[in-house]
Amino acid sequence: MTHDHTKPPSPRTVALDCLHAGIDAAQPREVVRRTLSRDGSMLTVAGETFDLDDFSRVVVLGGGNAAGEMAASLESVLGEHLTHGIVVTDTPAETTRIKVRPGDHPLPTERNRDAARDILDAARDADSETLVLAAISGGGSALLSAPADGISLDSFRTVTDGLLRSGADIHDINTVRRALSSVKDGGLARAAVPARVVGLIVSDVIGDDPSVVASGPTYAGQATPENARAVLHDFLDAIPEDIETTLDGRETTAAEPDEADAFERVTNHVIADNWTALNAAANQASEHGYTPLVLSSRIGGEASDVGRTHAAIGVECLATGNPLDPPAVLLSGGETTVTVDGDGVGGPNQEFALAATREIDRPGIVVAGIDTDGLDGSTDAAGALVDYETISPEQQAAARAALRNHDAYPFLDDRNALIETGETGTNVNDLRAVVIGQADDDRDERERKRTSDGRRWTS
Numbered sequence: 001m002t003h004d005h006t007k008p009p010s011p012r013t014v015a016l017d018c019l020h021a022g023i024d025a026a027q028p029r030e031v032v033r034r035t036l037s038r039d040g041s042m043l044t045v046a047g048e049t050f051d052l053d054d055f056s057r058v059v060v061l062g063g064g065n066a067a068g069e070m071a072a073s074l075e076s077v078l079g080e081h082l083t084h085g086i087v088v089t090d091t092p093a094e095t096t097r098i099k100v101r102p103g104d105h106p107l108p109t110e111r112n113r114d115a116a117r118d119i120l121d122a123a124r125d126a127d128s129e130t131l132v133l134a135a136i137s138g139g140g141s142a143l144l145s146a147p148a149d150g151i152s153l154d155s156f157r158t159v160t161d162g163l164l165r166s167g168a169d170i171h172d173i174n175t176v177r178r179a180l181s182s183v184k185d186g187g188l189a190r191a192a193v194p195a196r197v198v199g200l201i202v203s204d205v206i207g208d209d210p211s212v213v214a215s216g217p218t219y220a221g222q223a224t225p226e227n228a229r230a231v232l233h234d235f236l237d238a239i240p241e242d243i244e245t246t247l248d249g250r251e252t253t254a255a256e257p258d259e260a261d262a263f264e265r266v267t268n269h270v271i272a273d274n275w276t277a278l279n280a281a282a283n284q285a286s287e288h289g290y291t292p293l294v295l296s297s298r299i300g301g302e303a304s305d306v307g308r309t310h311a312a313i314g315v316e317c318l319a320t321g322n323p324l325d326p327p328a329v330l331l332s333g334g335e336t337t338v339t340v341d342g343d344g345v346g347g348p349n350q351e352f353a354l355a356a357t358r359e360i361d362r363p364g365i366v367v368a369g370i371d372t373d374g375l376d377g378s379t380d381a382a383g384a385l386v387d388y389e390t391i392s393p394e395q396q397a398a399a400r401a402a403l404r405n406h407d408a409y410p411f412l413d414d415r416n417a418l419i420e421t422g423e424t425g426t427n428v429n430d431l432r433a434v435v436i437g438q439a440d441d442d443r444d445e446r447e448r449k450r451t452s453d454g455r456r457w458t459s
């Protein structure tokens with residue numbers, strides 16, 4: 001990125017640079033480089049140290065959007081100590097010893113299921129002298145799909161699709177997925193026992209709960225049929241019979257006492273999360289001469305509400321200098337949802353941006369949001385970037401209709417407002433930037449007065 005340093009870059013440039021900096025910092029190669037190192041046979045993993053000579057085999061298993069790139073990076077760190085591995089991902093990567101199996105996202109497919117079964121078989125093959133490094137990332141719930149005995153892939157897919165469209169958040173969705181799968185809820189680690197298992201987690205969930213990221217393949221015992229049933233009844237009109245029957249027939253899938261002992265040889269490390277992207281974006285903003293403020297990494301809720309709120313805070317900054325004097329960049333992360341009805345095309349970050357246009361009542365503000373995996377909703381766009389120019393006053397009614405019909409993609413595409421990154425090979429949740437350019441000297445006098453008793457207004 002080269003810029004003319006005589007004047008600060010435009011809000012548009014700053015927004016895009018911040019978002020790209022966030023994605024770059026969360027790239028698995030970067031993350032593995034920062035958190036894993038090897039000196040001879042001594043491997044350090046996020047503070048834990050292993051002598052690889054103590055193990056007869058070192059195996060990499062896992063799944064998720066970032067699992068391919070994680071596998072490639074682990075291969076180069078482990079060198080000749082690596083025995084073999086299998087991961088499943090929708091973002092292929094070049095590897096030599098680890099098989100990277102192609103899979104689909106966000107819905108489970110036959111090839112996902114077949115890869116998950118092979119990964120479970122490889123885990124069962126491990127013994128007490130095996131070190132299993134589990135590469136786990138967002139997207140893993142769909143990619144590592146091994147429905148539990150008695151549940152068909154079709155039913156698992158139907159329920160996943162229904163929940164994804166229902167507005168349920170990822171904690172609720174994965175409460176169901178954990179209870180219906182033999183690889184989730186610690187299933188991968190359980191299969192590898194008595195091996196030493198180290199979960200390396202790139203988190204795309206708010207709060208980084210390891211039982212929620214990819215539904216916790218290496219994190220034991222959070223699933224209960226009661227909780228799963230409650231979510232299904234809350235969000236779906238109909239539940240496939242084989243799923244009802246399987247849940248009814250189960251007491252609980254939580255770890256048995258002897259399993260709890262086995263999990264003593266399992267540790268989990270979150271090696272990247274939403275803050276990885278937020279911090280990099282904030283640094284990028286500072287480098288451009290804009291003051292950064294991270295609002296929160298935990299913002300969820302309906303995407304269009306979040307879009308309007310973010311834009312309103314940006315307008316406040318420009319109008320009154322609160323909570324920050326421009327030039328400034330407000331950043332946030334987390335994961336918004338869309339309660340879909342109809343068959344429009346779009347995604348949460350596109351709805352976030354489109355709804356923001358309703359509040360942007362003046363030039364100088366850019367609002368942008370992306371899913372860091374590069375695929376927002378079920379579209380090929382990462383998200384969208386909007387400003388005052390994106391929608392003319394005459395187009396407001398059409399914009400409202402696009403929002404109402406959850407059809408943001410074509411509307412934003414027609415206005416060149418989509419951000420396209422392609423699949424990024426990582427996933428640390430959503431990243432949003434509200435960029436507020438330098439305030440004009442002729443800022444509205446009435447608004448100055450309105451804030452004249454505020455603590456931040458000094459002119």
Ligand SMILES: O=C(O)[C@H](O)CO
Pocket residue numbers: 137138139140141142170174204205212213214215
């Ligand atoms: O795969 C999943 O479950 C989601 O991406 C959250 O990690």
